[in-house]
Amino acid sequence: MNSEHLVDVIRGDNVESEHWGHIAVVNSEGKLLYSKGNPNRVTFARSSMKPLQAIPIVETGAADHYQFNQADLSLACASHNGENQHTDRVKTILSRLGLGTDDLKCGTHPPRWTEAYEALIIAGKEITPEYNNCSGKHSGMLTTAIHMGESLEDYYKTDHPVQKRIMEVISDISETPLNEIEIGIDGCGVPVHGIPLKNLALSFAKMAKPTSFPEKRKNAIEQVTAAMMAAPEMVGGTDRFCSDFMKIEEGRMFGKAGAEGVYCIGDLETGLGIAIKIEDGNGRATSPVAVEVLKQLDLLTENQCVRLHDYHYPKLKNARQEVIGQLSPIFSLKNA
Numbered sequence: 001m002n003s004e005h006l007v008d009v010i011r012g013d014n015v016e017s018e019h020w021g022h023i024a025v026v027n028s029e030g031k032l033l034y035s036k037g038n039p040n041r042v043t044f045a046r047s048s049m050k051p052l053q054a055i056p057i058v059e060t061g062a063a064d065h066y067q068f069n070q071a072d073l074s075l076a077c078a079s080h081n082g083e084n085q086h087t088d089r090v091k092t093i094l095s096r097l098g099l100g101t102d103d104l105k106c107g108t109h110p111p112r113w114t115e116a117y118e119a120l121i122i123a124g125k126e127i128t129p130e131y132n133n134c135s136g137k138h139s140g141m142l143t144t145a146i147h148m149g150e151s152l153e154d155y156y157k158t159d160h161p162v163q164k165r166i167m168e169v170i171s172d173i174s175e176t177p178l179n180e181i182e183i184g185i186d187g188c189g190v191p192v193h194g195i196p197l198k199n200l201a202l203s204f205a206k207m208a209k210p211t212s213f214p215e216k217r218k219n220a221i222e223q224v225t226a227a228m229m230a231a232p233e234m235v236g237g238t239d240r241f242c243s244d245f246m247k248i249e250e251g252r253m254f255g256k257a258g259a260e261g262v263y264c265i266g267d268l269e270t271g272l273g274i275a276i277k278i279e280d281g282n283g284r285a286t287s288p289v290a291v292e293v294l295k296q297l298d299l300l301t302e303n304q305c306v307r308l309h310d311y312h313y314p315k316l317k318n319a320r321q322e323v324i325g326q327l328s329p330i331f332s333l334k335n336a
Contacts, residue, residue, distance in 0.1 A: 003279040004037045011325040019285035021278040026201040028209040028271040032336040039198040046258030050077040056165040058220035062147035073227035074234035076140030081237030082111025082131040090130040104129035106138045106188040134188035174199040205273025208266030241287040287311040292329035
């Protein structure tokens with residue numbers, strides 16, 4: 001099955017562009033309930049996998065040993081803006097480990113938050129690894145490695161115990177055999193995992209309702225998802241869909257974006273998991289699709305729809321900040 005038309009990009013009175021893609025909605029028992037496009041499309045989850053990658057921090061005892069609070073654990077799931085609230089916390093976590101930002105193997109890029117980038121330029125400071133949007137995840141990986149007495153210089157490599165533990169978690173929660181998980185390398189240098197979209201949705205469904213797992217894993221999952229919802233500002237930051245969405249949901253849902261047009265949601269109340277992949281990889285289409293899916297599933301109140309309107313129908317603006325168009329979701333979910 002090919003991708004399907006999900007979002008129109010409207011300029012003036014014309015449809016200027018279209019975003020096509022795939023959607024899977026799965027319950028915690030693994031039943032595919034609704035879909036668009038191909039729910040079996042093997043998809044690199046990219047940063048949407050971070051909540052699963054954070055689970056070993058708790059399971060190994062590293063989070064307790066190094067006194068992770070909810071904001072610390074939420075940051076381990078983050079694709080953050082590089083605001084002070086993020087970079088200061090990364091440095092605080094590393095200091096507890098007796099490490100510095102040079103121990104992060106995520107590489108560097110400018111902060112996503114323009115004000116943070118401008119402040120660096122004005123101060124004449126170097127862009128260092130804590131500004132990488134994945135530095136929280138890497139800090140968590142280092143925490144697990146140092147707690148388990150493992151090497152630190154290669155924690156990011158596929159054959160390192162840190163990454164092997166993560167693979168086991170992903171295989172178990174997504175119900176995908178280890179030998180069927182496709183492996184690539186993410187933008188921050190660690191392995192990235194390719195699984196069918198419906199299995200990615202299943203992962204979020206089972207994290208939303210983790211009753212089928214042994215107590216240790218169940219508790220770890222609940223700690224990770226509770227941390228994301230309690231400190232959503234760590235997951236993204238100012239004016240980011242992940243953070244604003246979880247604030248509006250007030251402890252009911254957790255969501256995580258991934259590069260190349262991926263978005264995933266888990267709903268604690270219904271135990272549903274949602275996975276979205278935009279075929280052209282453009283992340284601007286993910287929030288319109290995500291909000292529209294939740295609306296069609298009747299999972300949003302009228303007030304929540306109003307508060308999420310600007311993510312549901314994002315405005316297009318010119319260089320003068322005048323509104324000249326918008327993105328509009330145009331699909332209807334199909335019963336599986």
